[in-house]
Amino acid sequence: MxxxxxxxxxxxxxxxxxxxxxxxxxxxxxxxxxxxxxxxxxxxxxxxxxxxxxxxxxxxxxxxxxxxxxxxxxxxxxxxxxxxxxxxxxxxxxxxxxxxxxxxxxxxxxxxxxxxxxxxxxxxxxxxxxxxxxxxxxxxxxxxxxxxxxxxxxxxxxxxxxxxxxxxxxxxxxxxxxxxxxxxxxxxxxxxxxxxxxxxxxxxxxxxxxxxxxxxxxxxxxxxxxxGYSSAEHIAALREHGACALHRRSWHLPGLGDDAAVAVGAAGAVALELAARSSGRTTGRVRTMRGPPWTTPEPGSRRTLTPTPTPRGHPTCSPRSAAARTPSRWGPPPRLASPPPRVASPPPRLASPPPRRSNPPPWSAAHVGRR
Missing domain, CATH: 3.30.420.10 (Ribonuclease H-like superfamily/Ribonuclease H)
Structure with missing residues (x-):
């Protein structure tokens, strides 16, 4: 119009x-x-x-x-x-x-x-x-x-x-x-x-x-x-009734985005787990169902996004963190029997300062501009 x-x-x-x-x-x-x-x-x-x-x-x-x-x-x-x-x-x-x-x-x-x-x-x-x-x-x-x-x-x-x-x-x-x-x-x-x-x-x-x-x-x-702008009543109606044909449905509408984000996040977690299975590795970072990530979901189980602790020595750990968590087979490093000795006293000072030069060096201010 x-x-x-x-x-x-x-x-x-x-x-x-x-x-x-x-x-x-x-x-x-x-x-x-x-x-x-x-x-x-x-x-x-x-x-x-x-x-x-x-x-x-x-x-x-x-x-x-x-x-x-x-x-x-x-x-x-x-x-x-x-x-x-x-x-x-x-x-x-x-x-x-x-x-x-x-x-x-x-x-x-x-x-x-x-x-x-x-x-x-x-x-x-x-x-x-x-x-x-x-x-x-x-x-x-x-x-x-x-x-x-x-x-x-x-x-x-x-x-x-x-x-x-x-x-x-x-x-x-x-x-x-x-x-x-x-x-x-x-x-x-x-x-x-x-x-x-x-x-x-x-x-x-x-x-x-x-x-x-x-x-x-x-x-x-x-x-x-x-x-048509965002307001408390508008968002509550979106959450209860959903969007109609006059809403901008390609947008992330408030009141509808939480469920959509959970669905997208769950789908991404499942895809990540399937990719890890195909490569022979398990991430151990995200559990997408009840039970361990490598088990088959039981009928009626809920897919959730709950973090699980990463086991020691897991492939996803960095080498530094894995080494810190896994004990060495040679045992801990030996400790020193005693700390190194401290210096008994500071070095002696000179009795008198070095004698001054009678003539200043050629790069001093007194010789600037002279040849």
Missing amino acids: TQAGTGTTAEPVATARRPGARGRTRPSRSLENTLLTGLGPGALVAGMDEVGRGALAGPVTVGVAVVTEHTSRRMPRGLADSKLLTPQARQDLVAPVRAWCAGWAVGHASPDEIDELGIIAALRLAGRRALAELAGAGLAPGVVILDGVHDWLSEPAQGELFAPEPPPVHIPGTDHEPVVPPVHTQVKADMTSAVVAAASVLAKVERDALMVGLDPAHPEYCWAANK
């Missing part, structure tokens, strides 16, 4: 950058204006931000907002990074943000696409879907500002090894793919850049609304409250 729209423009109005609520510094237009000046007249600058990257369920969402040289410098009141705002404050900002920017769009990548492609490729897919919606509205940004230091929007230079091909993204009503503009990364851009902060608000509000709409179908996970 992707949404896009365009807003109205107004004449620039000079405003001062001032602290917002709770002492926050409001985002400014300085970075966007610098990029617009470099691009020339009529250019567009887009800000892009993602939401839901660390969630356990639901889509990953990417929002994009566009500004021009004619976009008003009087930003919506209270605009800030979406993570610093309350849900009601974010909801109240949606209409002013859409009216302030020249265009906006929101793209998503589903949990199945996250499991198939990986989170970075899924972010790229959601970002390109948002760009395709902008292109369908006739907006082609000259540069995109991304929060952070990593460019997840552009195609990797060498590709990803063994990664599946993502589905193609087309501009609505055409068979053409959107052009990905150059990317400008900026640390904390969602806090300092107005257009990135606007994109983060739009993405956060739309994804939260999606998770609230999915909550009635899966009320046990409390998505209306946690929005």
